[in-house]
Amino acid sequence: MPTFSERYKYIKENQIPYDKISKKLRNRLWNKIYPLLENEKLTKKILDDFFKINLYEFKENSIEFINNEFKKLEFHEVYSLIEFILKNHNYDLIKFKDSINKIFIEEKAQYRITGKQIVKLISSHEMKxxxxxxxxxxxxxxxxxxxxxxxxxxxxxxxxxxxxCSLKAIEEVCKIVFHKEGTLNTLIDEIPINTNYKLFFKNLSINLSYEDARLMLVTCSAFVNYIISKFWIN
Structure with a gap:
């Protein structure tokens, strides 16, 4: 499976600054990684498989070495290391994931851990x-x-x-394009779109998670563009 760095190719196309990591964010992430390095098996695996160190010649303090290297890592390498830990360390993994996600939220990082991967809150493709x-x-x-x-x-x-707000945008575009008034539910019934689209918006069951908010933001934006391109006549 490709690493974080390999999947995203250091993408810098989006308006949102995904390719930055503040000193404060880096420090806080290290503070969550550091206690895990008491596990010698994990530490050795990081040295061997992540940093590719010659263990036979290695004479330094392992944790001190990893700390020094961590300070030099590019933003994508920091996240690749966290993914590496997620995939190679099972003890207290849920607590570790939750603590990293909490830091991402508090430091306004545009990423979250889902499963054992770090994903963007929103991709450059979705931003289009x-x-x-x-x-x-x-x-x-x-x-x-x-x-x-x-x-x-x-x-x-x-x-x-x-x-x-995402759903309100659909309501507003329907009012403008079809010259109708009403709520989203009543408007969806009255506009000439595929029945499956109508059922999707009428039968929404949404949890208040970032995944649901992301889905609705992108879906509603795409639907707005669909309505305008298909039905709007200047």
Whole structure:
């Protein structure tokens, strides 16, 4: 399985600064890694498989060496090391994952641990749908405002508000394109779209997690773009 670094190729295309790691974030991540290095098996595995050290010639203090190397790692290498630990250390793994995710939230890092991988909160591909909404004409300003608020809320971990804004954007685009008034549920019934689309929005069952907020933000942005491209006539 490719590492974090290999999967994302140091991507720098997105407007959101994914490729940075502050000193404070680095320090806090190290503070969670350090206690795990009391496990000699894990420490040896990090030296051997991650840093590729010649163990026969290695005479330094293991933890001190890893600490010094950790300070030099690029942002993607830091996250690759955390993924390496997730895949090679089973003791108290849930506690470790939760503590790292808590740090990501508090330090506003744009990543989360899912399973045993670190993933972006939102990818450059997904941002293309959102950016497309931002490029719509001024008539769709209410739609743009809601998608912007949805994105801002999502990045600030206000997931309920993000979902509400994403759905509100669909409501607004339906009002503008089809010249109708009402709530999202009533509007969805009245517009000429595929029944499966209608059922999706009418039967939503959403948890207030970042995964759900991300899904709704991207899905609603794509649906807004679909409505405009298919039904809007200037």
């Amino acid at each position: 749908e959102i950016d497309k909404v931002f490029e719509t004409e001024d008539l769709f300003l209410p739609v743009r405002k809601n998608i912007f608020k949805g994105l801002d809320s999502y990045l600030n971990h206000s997931y309920e508000n993000s979902i509400d």
